[in-house]
Amino acid sequence: MNEYFASCPRGMEELLLEEIKPFVQESSIGKGGVLFKADWRSTLVLLITTRLASRVFLKLHEFKFKNEKDIPKHVESYDWQDFIDIRDTLKIQTILDRDGKKIYKNSVYMSQLVKDGICDKIKSIRGTRPSVELENPTHSFNFRVEGEYQCFKGIVSVDLCGEALSNRGYRPPGHKAPLRENLAAALLMASDWNPKEDVLIDGMCGSGTILAEAALMLGEISPAYLRCGKRISFSFENHPWFKKEATLKKWWDELKTKAYAEGKRKIGEFPEYRIYGFDNHKTAMHVSRETLKILGLKREHVPLDLEDVTTLVPPVEKGVFICNPPYGERLGDVDELSDLYYRIGENLKNNFKGFRGYVFTGNPELRKKIALQTSARVPFWNGKIECRLLRYELH
Incomplete structure (x- = not known):
């Protein structure tokens, strides 16, 4: 049984915990994700079924230290050969908790200390060191520093994903959307939309992220369906230990092939007129x-x-109505958007009786312009912006 950490955008931890529970033995909420214990096969199934996790990390090594200069020797005490080879490249990201930030101001330096420990260990066995690559490394490691009584705890984990799980593969080339795919999935899960019963309308569909996530949920299609079809590898597939596990590798390849084949079949059987998208910008319509x-x-x-x-x-x-209007991030935007929010509320009031309405916004002043009583305000974070998913009963 291994220990893992599944990361997600802030505010999604409770939803992710419920999603993960069927796959794992133990689970609990941590900052920015969920800690869990599971065997390898259950974890690999999770990698291609989770709609909410951004990444999944495998915990490798834990130690206590009082001085950062002791970090390399603690890291060097672990045998890293199962997870990185001399031909591989690596990147270390250090995350400090509140206590850690009080003492250590340079996370880059901490990352260098961990890198030195890993590389020195590999060199002592193989005679040469793996290289550092910050942009596109073969393997990414996470070093978390947590304060404890009279010392600190260091935890080194390795990313199993490579490309983030939230990158589904359906974005048109060169296009960046303001809403991450797993956040869009979380909004739908936090609503009371029932894919088997309810029609869904996105009134400001933009680049189509909510529409795409809703379609994957309605069709019960793996969120990794396109990734499996394009044979985009997960970084753990390049770990030396995995390359030697012929039986597990064969099972994993069959699992990915099945996920893609089932996705293709379900797309072919996809129901019509259950999800609708609207926008008043031609460019948005084209991207969607x-x-x-x-x-x-x-x-x-x-x-x-x-x-x-x-x-x-x-x-x-x-049915269910949802929209993600602009938040007004620049000075002067709020005045321009106040009328938009007011008119959204009036249209919901007049034309959407019998619907349940949802508006996702990161601006508390603008949400007050909607002259409707909220029945729920679910907190989320879109990057660094604190947001709310507002629910309205439209009788």
Whole structure:
């Protein structure tokens, strides 16, 4: 049984804990994610089924220290050969807890100390050192420093993913969206949308992230479906220990092949007119259409239309409405957006009776412009912006 940490954006920890529980033996919430214990096969299944985790780290080595100069010798005491070879490259990221930040001001220096310990150990056995690569390393290690009574605890973990799990592979080339894929999935999970029963309408679909995540959930399709199809490797596949595990490697390859084949089949059987997307920008419509096309969805699977959210009339009588309007990050934006938020609320009030409405925003002043009573305010973080998913009962 190994120990792991699944990271996620702040505010999603409770949802991630519930998602992870069926796959693991023990689990608990940590800062920015979930700690859990599981065997290898359960963890690998989790890697291609989690909609919420950003990355999954395997805990390798833990030690206590009083002086940072002792870090290299503690790190060197561990045998790193199962996780990095002399031909590999590595990157270390150091995370300090509140107590750690009071004493240690330079996390880059801490990372260098851990790097020295790993590389010196490999050199003592193989005669040469692996190289450091900050942009695109073969392996990424995480060094967490936590304060304890009269000392600090250092924990070294290795990233199993390589490319973040939240990178589903459906984004059109060269396009950056303001909403991460796993955050979009979390918003849908935090709502009361039932994919088997409810129609979903995204009134400001933008680049189509919420639409794409909703489609994967409705079709019960693995979020790693495209990654498996494109054969984008997970970094643990390059670990020396894994390359020697022929039986586990064969099972993993079959698991990925099955995930992609099932995804393709379910796309072919995808129900029509259960998810709708609207936006008043032609560019957004184009990007959304490309996003859905990359997933393999046709126009009738997720109809898109050029409509303004403030005048939109729903194509069905009941369901779930959601939108993610601009937050107003620049000075002067709030005044311009106040009318937009007010008119969103008025349109929900007048044209969406029988729906449950959700507005995701990172601006507490703008949300007050919606003249409707909220029945829930679910906190999330979109990067460094504290946000709320607001729920409205539209009777």
